[in-house]
Amino acid sequence: MVEGGSVGAAVFLPDALGRDLEVLIHSADLGLGLPESVLIPAGEGMAAFNISAVDDSILAPGRTAKITATAEGHTPADQLLDIIDNDDPGLVVEVMPSVFSEGAGGLAARGRVTRTHVTDRYLTVQLRVSDTTEARCCRRS
Ligand SMILES: [Ca+2]
Numbered sequence: 110m111v112e113g114g115s116v117g118a119a120v121f122l123p124d125a126l127g128r129d130l131e132v133l134i135h136s137a138d139l140g141l142g143l144p145e146s147v148l149i150p151a152g153e154g155m156a157a158f159n160i161s162a163v164d165d166s167i168l169a170p171g172r173t174a175k176i177t178a179t180a181e182g183h184t185p186a187d188q189l190l191d192i193i194d195n196d197d198p199g200l201v202v203e204v205m206p207s208v209f210s211e212g213a214g215g216l217a218a219r220g221r222v223t224r225t226h227v228t229d230r231y232l233t234v235q236l237r238v239s240d241t242t243e244a245r246c247c248r249r250s
């Protein structure tokens with residue numbers, strides 16, 4: 110599941126009971142949205158619920174969360190869920206002005222590269238012009 114998304118989940122009983130059964134749902138992963146409990150009604154063998162993952166803006170590796178279902182008189186059950194980060198770093202390239210004369214000279218425009226996630230690590234960015242017969246880059250300023 111990608112953060113910001115949700116998935117359907119369910120708890121099952123091997124055999125339906127003659128009474129309602131409250132099943133507690135728990136995960137130590139605080140980035141998940143879970144119901145505290147679900148109810149398997151008498152005569153039924155399952156209860157469905159949704160799991161959502163908080164969409165933060167923090168770049169992080171993917172993680173695996175454990176979800177545990179417990180109910181009185183029953184053996185607890187665990188399920189692992191992989192959560193994929195959606196905050197991949199990106200780059201933005203701007204050229205100002207975006208239109209200029211071919212006679213404007215060697216400093217016709219200024220460029221700026223920014224990254225969407227600032228970290229304490231340096232980042233080397235390679236710049237390339239697709240048509241070097243029309244424009245060239247790059248002189249640092
Ligand atoms: Ca995000």
Ligand SMILES: [Ca+2]
Pocket residue numbers: 112164165166167168169194195196
């Ligand atoms: Ca994230």
